[in-house]
Amino acid sequence: MPYGNAMDLTRLRHIVAVARNQSFSRAAEEEGITQPALSRSVAAFEARHDVVLFDRGRGGVHPTAAGLLVIDQAKKLLAAAGDLERSLRRYPGGQAGRIAFGIGPLLTGLFLPRLTRSLLQAYPGLQIFTLTRAPDQLVAELLGDRIEMILGNNWNLGRMPGTELEKIGRLEIGVMVRADHPLAHAGRVTLDDLENYPVASAVEPTPGSSIGNAGSLVCDNFHVLRETVLQTDCVWMSSPAFLREDLGAGRMIQLDVSDLPATSSDICLVFKRGRTRSPAAVAAAEEVRKMIEELAAS
Template structure:
């Protein structure tokens, strides 16, 4: 398809006049008529009916005009994104995240990028880690944001450490364990646990029950409405901790724990400006959380 010729067709349809369309696209009317006629002859269709009242698309013309508008719109998007690349301006990115990372980072990262880079397109995929690897290797996402999985061992991938987050045992305010002083691991075993899919071993037995959910916000609401014990990140529950809705437990025998946050990409692939912006945004959030 010849893009200039498609522009000629769309211009005639928009103006319902060959003379006005020719003026719009900056060529003579005879040249515009020859362009339309060449398309009609090549494809064996008639695009427009000409009459005293103007120029009107035929059924075939309507079909061509609709498809031409889509092609021209896509070509314009491509041209605009390529113009941004030399300046390192983000365009679009597809990110895979595990449930925990989505709950911790996605609202902050999306909000910041949308404010900083007007027009940016962010597509996210929240799934279990093994499913995300398949999406990455099939080029359906550009990168995976995760905690310290062993994804770096998978062939054709690279892992970059962005920072770390602290993790601790959390309960609602008013929970029987929300008292001053340390509690024991035996005390924890009397209460159900809340966990995301990624936390396969949180060190607790489940004799009191458990609630496993891959939605961070649902877990938070569940903990606020039950006696569940939740191992989560103090940095990203800062508002709840400050306002007293959630309490961090001091558990005897459990030293302060941290989880590395990593970016997993395909090996030897050039990172897009948008992917680089995402990585830097998360790095800055982690640095702020660790400060």
């Protein structure tokens, strides 16, 4: 027998009401309809699916084996439908469901705790799911709809088919070492000088590059990289904004590398082309813009 349209939630609610009350009359009263109308609703379901849901007798109404199966699944469907309805009521305010986004390692350390705090305060009940990876490694997750956006440095993501990119600010990048590093008081240094020391980085050194020949730590956790640089001779390309307290307290210094031009990184939001953005994603993007503006002004 063809099933036709999707499962009728009203009939499922009637079935669950009969099971809960063990009575058609009490279930009808609870549902605010007549008993004949309720009986017709349940009978229509039984006829459509060729099952008997209840045994009716002097002792009341009792579910059959098929009835127990339907009642169990119906409760789950009705609960899920209720969750969906509540989420849709909250959706215009950005409070529904969850937001899933990818974020680069630097911006995770720099912004994610504050961004999470701001979103949870503004949108109670919001579930936030994040993936921390190099931005170019997150494109497949974006195109596969497992995340809604990417927040990170610009790695030519705007050229990736199916994506659109928005630049929202820039961050200065420099070479950092601990304050008592052998190069810390050498004045101007060169890239050749850096090759004698291990490298701390969130991404693997480019194949064929001499960078990292003295050893390296590749880790996408900037807090771990920071601790490593403070305790070793590693050199680290990082943002002064992330290390502001360490630089101010003299725990780290930024090297003056003569043959390395002033470096900054575009901070971008990347979306799947043509997709409508959720209110939570719009709010998250706006919050990051504000944080970058505050960094630039300070």
